Amino acid sequence: MRQSASIGVEPKGKNDSNRRGIHPGLFYGMFALLLGGNALAVTGFLMAPDIARLMGGHNEMVIAAYEDRLAQMRVEIDRLHSRNYAQAGDINLQLQELSQQQEVLLEQHQLVRVLVEKADQLGISASVAGTAGIPVSHAAISNSDIGATSDALVQMMDETQRAMTGIAETAELRTDGIVSELSRLGVSVEVPRTMLAGMGGPFMAAADGGDISPVMEDANAVMDALVRYKAARDSLNLVPVHMPISGSFRQSSGFGNRTDPFTGGRAFHSGLDFAAATGTAVYSAADGVVTFVGNRSGYGKVVEVKHGNGLMTRYAHLSAQLAYEGQKVSTGTPIAKVGSTGRSTGPHLHFEVRRGDSPLDPKTFLEAGKRLTAML
Template sequence: MRKGIRPALFYGMFALLLGGNAITGTALLMAPDIARLMSGQNELVMAAYEDRLAQMRVEIDRLHSRSYAQAGDINLQLQELSQQQDVLLEQHQLVRALVDKADRLGLANLDISMSAPDELAPVSTADGNPDIAATAQHVARMMDETQQAMTGIAVAATQRTDSIVGELGKLGISPHMPDDALAGMGGPLLAASGSVESTVLIDDANAVMDALLRYKAARDSLTLAPVHMPISGNFRQSSGFGNRKDPFTGGRAFHSGLDFAAATGTSVFSAADGVVSFVGERSGYGKVVEVSHGNGLLTRYAHLSAQLAHRGQKVSTGTPIAKVGSTGRSTGPHLHFEVRRGDNALDPKPFLDAGKRLLAIL
């Protein structure tokens, strides 16, 4: 007899098959929802990722913005420094010109320390970026140097001008100085523009130029003052200015100049710039040469053996105009030297002493 399938096993298998089919059917029925669910999750993930990317892009943009701003600041700073350097290089050249002019005027041996222009290029760091701080230090150093240089020139020129004017003033000579009345200025009041440092340097440079012009005027006036020795070589002062024992009468008499004993033929020089106003003989003086100096002063050179200049001749300080002799009322070869203002004889010694002091200064 054939055995059949037990009812319990049969129903169990049927239930299992039915459950599987139900699960499969449910899965098939729910597949779109699952797909949408999974798709939604991916979209959320992608959306979140894209949001993060967007945030990263924003951060990167911000970083780029800060970088560009920083680069802009650097470029702006370098541009400002470059402009300052251009101005300062011009000032550097101006100071050099002022130093050269000071040298030509005799203001030598000034302690001027200047950096070379090629030392003022922007300095780079190890990574090749410009070193703003180092460049600024270069600019500041040059500003200090130009300021010190111009101050040194102005101080030297002013001191020497004051010395010349003071010495000439003691002699009753008033040098013709630049007229401050011709320095008038004006114009509408407008807001300041450009570099403050540049304006200050230009003002300082103008002040230095004014000091040099005043010094030049004072020095030019000095050339017209009879403060230079009219003789050189072997000589001695044999008689002073004022009352003395007359060498011929033995009595008291007034001597109107200084006597310098020297060998016959010794050269006699003009004591200042001027024009020869007289060549000839005067009673008691023998052979004479006189030079007018254009400031009310006249110098007289007497007892000459020879006259080298002619009337109307322009002479400079140190121009040979005569030779020492013993003509006229004289006991031996010597130069009689007078300084006169109008009809009055002045003591030549203060003039020659002032010349020695100024020579030591200048």
């Protein structure tokens, strides 16, 4: 037992000697040599010409790329500047165009105001939108501002143009209506074709800038239409198309064959009878000159008025005559009073329209007058 135990246990000093290994000083020295070698190797690597060239080329590539980007940015900035300059030039050009449009608009508006006043005098109404000048500021203006302002100017120019066109069309329509109605009555109307009929002078070469502006031409055309309408309307006053009586009345007898109130037989009636109270005012049916004031057989007290186009009107069975021979009367001038003189069964106005010695149906004239009044 003792022998086996002694064999299994080694002496303490011998075990410590075997575990001692590499000396620490030797270890640190070898580590320092290795580190220094590595440092020298890295330094040599970096300093090698080919490697240095490769590393420098990479930096140059980065720098070149950066400079290219800067160059691109400069080009973009220059392009933006150029575009801004171009826009500034466009803005100035557009502002000049706006200024010209504004001048045309103001000229157009002034002409329209004159034409509207003239049309209003002739009974033609026109609605013209306000077209006061729009101030345009050169500061802080954008293309959208210019576009909106230009659209507004164009819209107002269109409105004033439509106003002028509306006046001209209304005047022409009424002129044609008057001419058509009076033509059916056998009355010719002298309507000038142009406002300035007299033209002439020596031939001379055209001068630069001497052309009449389109706005002025349009205004002249409108004025021409108004002049034509005025001439037609003035001629209307010469035709007996206006009622010769007003107030409370009724038509008691028409034009043509009828039963005679005294004999009961068929007889021709040469006018219209309007039953009304004695003393009711009687008016001239058109402009003219009083050619007769007196008594006629069967008519009683009579007033006769001569008009243009060979027409004459006769007002009979009167209780009183207010006009005198040779008097110039206008449409609506009181010339007599209703009565029952002559061959009459009661107070009424006997109204005749004649061309020469031939009686015409007054109702045709008065109906035309109603249509014209509605149109005018």
